[in-house]
Amino acid sequence: MNREIPFMRSALYSRAHTIVQVGLRDGTLAKPKACERCYEAKRLVAHYEDYSQPLMIEWLCSPCHRQRHLVTDGSVGDSKQCSVEGACETDTLSAVVETATSGMA
16 A cells, blocks of 8 residues: 555545445445455455555455454455456446545535
8 A cells, every 4th residue: 555644544544435335335336245365254344455446445354354454565465356346447436436425525
C-alpha cells in the first residue's frame, strides 16, 4: 500500500469501506461463504492491500486477517481478486464506485 499522509489514508479507508458496504447492501458485491485463505466458513472481513482500489479485496476470517497483516515481505496476497461480477471492466467498476460514493461529500 502507498504510504499516504495519515488524513489521506483515513479518507481512503473510509471510502473503501463505504463502497464495500454499499455494494453488499445493494447486491453488486457478493461476500463468499468461506475465508479465501483457510476456506473455513466463518465471519469474514474485507482485507484491502490498497485502499485506493476498494474493490480489490480479499475476504478473510479474523485469524487469517490478523496473520495477513503480520506478513510484510509482500510475498503473500498476490491472489487478490475482485468480488464484483465483471468489475475488471472499467465501465462496471466506475458504475459501482459512482453508486457507492453518490451522496458522499
